[in-house]
Amino acid sequence: MVPIKKKKITLLNRLDDLDKKAETGVLSKAERDLKHFLNERLAELHREEELKWYQRAKVKHLFEGDANTKYYHLLANGRHRNSRIFQLEDGNGIITGDAQLKEHITRFYKNMFGPSEESTVVLDESQTEDIPQVLELESEFLVAPFSQEEVREAIFQMNHNKAP
DSSP states (O other): OOOHHHHHHHHHHHHHHHHHHHHHSOOOHHHHHHHHHHHHHHHHHHHHHHHHHHHHHHHHHHHHHSSSSHHHHHHHHHHHHHHOOOEEEETTEEEESHHHHHHHHHHHHHHHHSOOSOOOOOOOTTOOTTSOOOOHHHHHHHHSOOOHHHHHHHHHHSOTTSOO
8 A cells, every 4th residue: 555645746746747748738638637637636635644644643642641641641731731820910010829819810800890889870761662662473473482393493404513
């Protein structure tokens, strides 16, 4: 069995020869068909190579990913280092340590999203004349139970291999 790399080199050389011939003259129908076939075969080889490396990566992760190996610990620690905050720089200095970081982050988001001390917005719920209201017929349609056909149609509109 010839490796993919050698097949690709052979195809690329043949395509290069056809390209050089096309620059100096007109290709015959057979040569154009051959060039088209070679391009398609090259695309197939690229896809096969991509799948091969994808599968090799999965195999390595499956074999070594869950075992108590150096590979597993490098993966786990790498994820931990990427997702962990070790220090923050504030206007007053650098904050380190888990307790200080937790306190600073909590205070920051409470100030950002916490309740405002004063609000000047007043809503008058009695004024609804300018707001369009749902009609009785629309209300019945909105609260009607789902039919089996509606559910089936909604499910079959979803993309495959996607979360609903």
